[in-house]
Amino acid sequence: WMATAAPVAITADRMVDVVEGKVINQAVIVVDGNKILAAGQARSVNVPQGARVIALGDHTLMPGLMDMHVHLTSDATKHGYKRLSVSLPRATITGVKHARQTLEAGFTTVRNVGAPGFADVALRDAIDEGDVPGPRMFVAGPSLGVTGGHCDSNLLPYEFHEKSEGVADGPWEVRKAVRRNIKYGATVIKFCATGGVLSKGTKVGAQQYTQQEMKALIEEAHLRGLTVATHAHGTSGIKTAIRAGVDSVEHGSLLDDEAIALAKEHGTYFSMDVYVTEYILNEGAKAGILEESLAKERTVGKQQRDNFRKAVEAGVNMVFGSDAGVYPHGDNPKQFARMVKFGMSPMQAIQAATINAATLLKQQDNLGSLSPGKYADIVAIPGNPLQDMSKMEQVSMVMKDGDVVLNRLKM
Ligand code: ARG
Incomplete structure (x- = not known):
């Protein structure tokens, strides 16, 4: 018998949908084990009973x-x-x-x-x-x-x-x-x-x-x-x-x-x-x-x-x-600000480091976006990096394969 860990719900003021190329406000990502179960605007996502909530507030969530x-x-x-x-x-x-x-x-x-x-x-x-x-x-x-x-x-x-x-x-x-x-x-x-x-x-x-x-x-x-x-x-x-x-x-x-x-x-x-x-x-x-x-x-x-x-x-x-x-x-991450300086939009730079990379690796079914069924590789960036790409250099939380591997917020 093994205890199954409760699902985790990560909430933040913003989340980047790299597939659609847009920012979703008041977002939640539900992680079950090492996979993403659901992600989107908080009011349209069903958070399972008993989920452990990590509330990040003024942060932007995006794929690892x-x-x-x-x-x-x-x-x-x-x-x-x-x-x-x-x-x-x-x-x-x-x-x-x-x-x-x-x-x-x-x-x-x-x-x-x-x-x-x-x-x-x-x-x-x-x-x-x-x-x-x-x-x-x-x-x-x-x-x-x-x-x-x-x-x-x-x-x-x-x-x-x-x-x-x-x-x-x-x-x-x-x-x-x-x-x-x-x-x-x-x-x-x-x-x-x-x-x-x-x-x-x-x-x-x-x-x-x-x-x-x-x-x-x-x-x-x-x-x-x-x-x-x-x-x-x-x-x-x-x-x-x-x-x-x-x-x-x-x-x-x-x-x-x-x-x-x-x-x-x-x-x-x-x-x-x-x-x-x-x-x-x-x-x-x-x-x-x-x-x-x-x-x-x-x-x-x-x-x-x-x-x-x-x-x-x-x-x-x-x-x-x-x-x-x-x-x-x-x-x-220092390269993000340069990619924008030399011609990309912030969204394009984030897509280059997520969905585009996953597609190049032929891993688009597993990696590169916050889509249900993909591995729970997630990062939280303080504030809104789409307004200041140097924020990409200050990640607050990193989750890989469903495990929080870095948390600078002590929560
Ligand atoms: N490893 C590369 C090389 O030796 C580095 C090139 C770095 N310079 C650049 N402008 N990207 O050729």
Whole structure:
């Protein structure tokens, strides 16, 4: 015999209906076990007898936030050569701390797009088995990339024979790498389609992988029922990946009109990290980021912001992706105010981090809105964040899977 916990009714002055794109006043959400039973305007929702009531007053309820681009096992204070001194076990332990910080910032789901040694798989399993607190994790394992590309490790000279685990060249090698990642627990595939900012010796704008390789990689992942995210700043890499069927383009800095049109035609999602520039340029040198990377960031950041606005105005599918790990975990919500500053409405920014992300992950039946039957992943933001998006940085309460995992209101 097991006692069934009473249902919980959370009330607040406002609730965000991300499906309809509207705010509901005087709202209540009824949670039964780990699922949402009902949600809506208080007078139209039936609250079961004996429900435990959490009355939040001047707060805005919304679905648990979802970040589609994090690296939980990366430490934002250790970049460049500093990162070479971090062992895999050490990075994994830091990941435990980062998982908690991310959850306590309101992010109940993340997509971890790249981790050496399948440390993200271990972290996900530890969270799912209840050993440590953290968000729901969709995990990539090692990111795949060409020899010497952004997803390789290029810091040491030849005689060290250093290379990243995700290096794979040629259509059959990339297929095999996808199969290997799935074997060891990956639930999403990440690859690098262009150079990057933080990698040594790569050109941000230059394509990596041929169209043939990208097609093989993406087809292999799709055959197995996984989605694919690609790191892509450069224009030709972005377009080639979209044509090859990629599910999301990460960064997307050097978009052009054709890339936007292609994304609309293919239903591709853009995950554009429009906050991280500020951290890289302000704190990056101290954290070990190489001067060549800082120089790349100085040109890329501005173009990315301008292109973010163009993509939003064109109506491309947008998700919230921060690249936390490059900047401190837990600071993920700082990106919300920037997304609004660079062209989104507050509602669009919240949708990017909820229903759009759930749809990209093919989890729209389970996650991403406060709809009955979905998992009870809920956050409460003080006041009305639709009037001031910086409020997203001060979450008061976080519920994940029906459990209150953070409550700053002591009730
Ligand atoms: N991980 C990315 C890279 O190294 C970070 C890019 C950050 N810059 C930006 N403007 N989004 O390429």
